[in-house]
Amino acid sequence: MKTIFLSLALIGCCAAYTLFPPFREVLEVHNSLRSSIAKGTYVAKGTKLPPGANILKMKWDQNLEDDAVRYVNTCPKNVSNTDGVGENLYSIMVDESLNTIAAIDDAVNATKAWVATFQEKGWNSNILDKATFSTGTAQAIQMTWAKTGSMGCGYQWCERGQWKKGWSRFVMICKYNVRYVWNEEIYKQGATCSACPPPTKCEEVSGLCVGV
Template sequence: MKLVFFCLTIIGVNSRFSANGKSAILKVHNHLRSTIAKGMYDAKGTIEPPAANMRKMKWDTVIAASAQKYANLCPDDHSNVSNRGENLFWSLTSFAPTNLDEFGVEASKSWEQEFQDYGWSSTTLDKDTFNSGIGHATQMAWAETNLIGCGVKNCGREKDDTYKVAVVCQYKSA
């Protein structure tokens, strides 16, 4: 029984972002937000206007617990969580992941890349803008959002012998 508890404890600890992982995720998000706030963000060759009310992101442990709970399911689609934005990311690797923190940064950079791939056509978020391929990046850049929490899960080996890692970040305004 002690061995089972020990194994579950180790697996649980390895399925969350460390303090360094959380800090790295916040750094990527807040760098993007700061660049936008200063009017220095280049989205696919266009310098975007400065944000008037951009807030700095802070890590929220309650939101992180919710994101981790959902990540533990190795989801294929968004949750039904209300009153929060949500980004999902999956990585398939040929090796068994040992440092899950790196996937939080990889996910964040992937979401930000949407602005580079698709541009930023409007400062008004409507259905067309959201569906233009920048939905994840928009979650990161939404001015009034200031709370974030993320979870990560090594989902194990897939049928094709790759390893799947799921990252879930949820966003909220306080």
């Protein structure tokens, strides 16, 4: 199995961590969505959401990335359901004749596909109950869960040629330090970043809470 974990750049004898460009964009998609909700500008299937008072700005976590890479290298078909850890999974068949950079774009497309479910299904409730979960927006809800502050992802090409010659299954797993919780608010509605949990503070440009 060919491993495609490329997030460490070696400098001399030491390893300096560098966020792989597609993952940088994956993080940006998350924070862009969270920012638009926090500012009260996000529209889900025609409905503008109230601004958010306590939405954290996400940062990349190398340990979560390492965990995601280890798990995705097993070519899973489902999330691992690790206690307390949020997880999103994306899987799609891809043409191996595409060059590596083009194929890696699927990492960004995966994240945008999760966001798109809010436009397809709408945002039915700010409380995560079973009815809301069953709408098919679970991945997008995890992306917007206010108390989630860090994430890391990994991806792999699996089952090469098993289904169709020249094709494989692209799998991406993202792990989050905080998992959504049943029957709790997805985010606290109120004036933009007016209820940032200590020790975080408001980042005015994004409307998100930073400092954790």
